[in-house]
Amino acid sequence: MTMKRLLFSILLLPSLLIGQHSLSGEFSPAEDFTYAFLYHATPSGTEYVDKAQLDSEGKFQMTLDSIINPGIYKIVYAIPAEENYFDFIYNGKESVAFKFDLETGVEFTNSNENKLWTSYIKSMDMVNRTLSNFYIQKSTDKAAFMEIVNTMDNTQKAYEENSKGMLTESLVRANKPYIPNQYEDLSTYARNLKSNYLKHVDFSNTLLQSSDFLIERVLAYVFGMTTNTTDSVYKENVDSLMNNIGEGNLKIKTVLFEMIWQQFKQMGNTELTNYVADTYLLQLANQTNQEELIEEINIFKNTSVGNKAPNFDLQISKDGGTINTSLHDLYLTDKYLLIFWSSTCGHCMDELPKIKSYLASHPEVTVIAFGMEDEDSNWETVIKQFPDFIHVLGIGKWDNLTSDLYGVEATPSYFVLDKDKTIIKKPYDFDALKTFLK
Numbered sequence: 422m423t424m425k426r427l428l429f430s431i432l433l434l435p436s437l438l439i440g441q442h443s444l445s446g447e448f449s450p451a452e453d454f455t456y457a458f459l460y461h462a463t464p465s466g467t468e469y470v471d472k473a474q475l476d477s478e479g480k481f482q483m484t485l486d487s488i489i490n491p492g493i494y495k496i497v498y499a500i501p502a503e504e505n506y507f508d509f510i511y512n513g514k515e516s517v518a519f520k521f522d523l524e525t526g527v528e529f530t531n532s533n534e535n536k537l538w539t540s541y542i543k544s545m546d547m548v549n550r551t552l553s554n555f556y557i558q559k560s561t562d563k564a565a566f567m568e569i570v571n572t573m574d575n576t577q578k579a580y581e582e583n584s585k586g587m588l589t590e591s592l593v594r595a596n597k598p599y600i601p602n603q604y605e606d607l608s609t610y611a612r613n614l615k616s617n618y619l620k621h622v623d624f625s626n627t628l629l630q631s632s633d634f635l636i637e638r639v640l641a642y643v644f645g646m647t648t649n650t651t652d653s654v655y656k657e658n659v660d661s662l663m664n665n666i667g668e669g670n671l672k673i674k675t676v677l678f679e680m681i682w683q684q685f686k687q688m689g690n691t692e693l694t695n696y697v698a699d700t701y702l703l704q705l706a707n708q709t710n711q712e713e714l715i716e717e718i719n720i721f722k723n724t725s726v727g728n729k730a731p732n733f734d735l736q737i738s739k740d741g742g743t744i745n746t747s748l749h750d751l752y753l754t755d756k757y758l759l760i761f762w763s764s765t766c767g768h769c770m771d772e773l774p775k776i777k778s779y780l781a782s783h784p785e786v787t788v789i790a791f792g793m794e795d796e797d798s799n800w801e802t803v804i805k806q807f808p809d810f811i812h813v814l815g816i817g818k819w820d821n822l823t824s825d826l827y828g829v830e831a832t833p834s835y836f837v838l839d840k841d842k843t844i845i846k847k848p849y850d851f852d853a854l855k856t857f858l859k
Contacts, residue, residue, distance in 0.1 A: 442485045442516040445531075446496065449522045451479030454498055459483065462493040462508065464630035464673050470494070485511065491588060493631040496521075508633050510534040512588050538589045541580045545598065548573045556607045563604040574600045591628050595638075597621040615646045619665040630673045639677050644684065655685075655693050663701060675705040679714060689849065691725045698722065720828040730759065730842045731826040735789065735813045749842050754787045756845075757838040758854070761824055763793045764803040766832045772851045773833070777807055779851075783858060787811065793818045793832060 473481035499505035518531035
């Protein structure tokens with residue numbers, strides 16, 4: 422190596438060392454943790470980056486390579502991953518260090534970005550609690566009200582100034598609260614708070630699109646801004662959200678409206694689930710070429726209450742033999758209970774005997790038990806306990822065509838059909854089934 426190249430390498434080495442940043446953490450209690458997984462959050466999901474094994478003191482350190490881009494990152498510390506994680510900001514200019522405790526959560530010990538954002542959230546929460554207490558006490562002291570509001574205004578301005586040029590700035594500005602310029606009673610304040618809740622959110626900002634902040638903001642807007650939870654109010658909130666997002670932003674619209682669709686689905690609100698799909702989500706899924714989502718939407722619509730249940734083949738016992746037929750060709754009773762279950766499902770084996778006992782006094786209901794199985798030997802043994810059920814074997818378990826047509830995501834799943842095989846109820850469990858049949 423020439424002297425010139427050697428000198429250049431020596432001069433370059435310190436800058437490389439200085440430019441390399443790290444992520445380090447300490448988990449407590451140490452014995453409850455093993456690994457820390459690092460993911461990069463993107464507008465459409467997460468990308469795995471690296472993992473580190475914790476030492477006996479619950480500590481780890483990993484190098485943040487120069488190819489790691491600034492943005493929102495996630496630390497996953499247990500499973501399920503969607504419940505055991507926290508976000509942090511990496512700006513490409515500083516190392517990040519934290520302490521995490523199961524009781525108190527995360528505390529950043531190094532990183533101005535994360536320290537400032539954490540401090541901001543705590544400060545605004547404190548002001549909001551003070552304002553909440555003001556209304557709880559039913560105070561009408563206008564001077565006290567304006568003092569709280571001025572504190573809120575000054576806090577927001579101070580953090581906006583301190584975050585200038587930082588990634589955190591977009592989060593601070595997006596979180597800017599509604600600040601009244603005069604005294605407002607609770608109903609007026611609540612109405613204005615909601616109408617201004619998304620005013621400062623830039624839905625095209627990729628950092629916001631990648632953050633939990635945007636998801637939490639949208640969920641709060643649609644589901645948490647009022648005690649009036651009628652379907653009409655929910656529809657207004659959903660429509661207003663689309664107006665607030667504006668033109669474009671197809672990918673983040675799809676992510677957010679799928680999230681809302683799933684929330685209504687979990688709530689068991691079929692009307693609003695299908696409203697979100699029909700009005701917005703199906704079109705968005707087509708525009709972004711999300712074939713799996715399109716299929717999931719259509720399956721839910723096709724198995725919603727009021728639709729005819731998808732048909733499938735089955736056999737019934739008669740006069741010592743079996744007859745090949747189909748669900749739609751059954752005309753045995755006025756109601757049918759279709760159960761998707763598995764002989765390896767403990768919850769199923771707890772509920773099926775209860776159903777057998779309860780329906781003994783309901784001769785108007787025929788039970789069709791669709792067994793989702795990997796193999797038939799255990800299923801053949803178990804079904805002997807339920808001789809009055811019509812049994813159907815679905816080999817392939819979660820990859821079975823029939824269970825896929827019904828959108829089965831858990832066992833047991835229940836569908837109550839009328840004599841024409843129209844779905845009239847989708848009870849969550851045995852207790853909900855009893856309530857419906859009563």
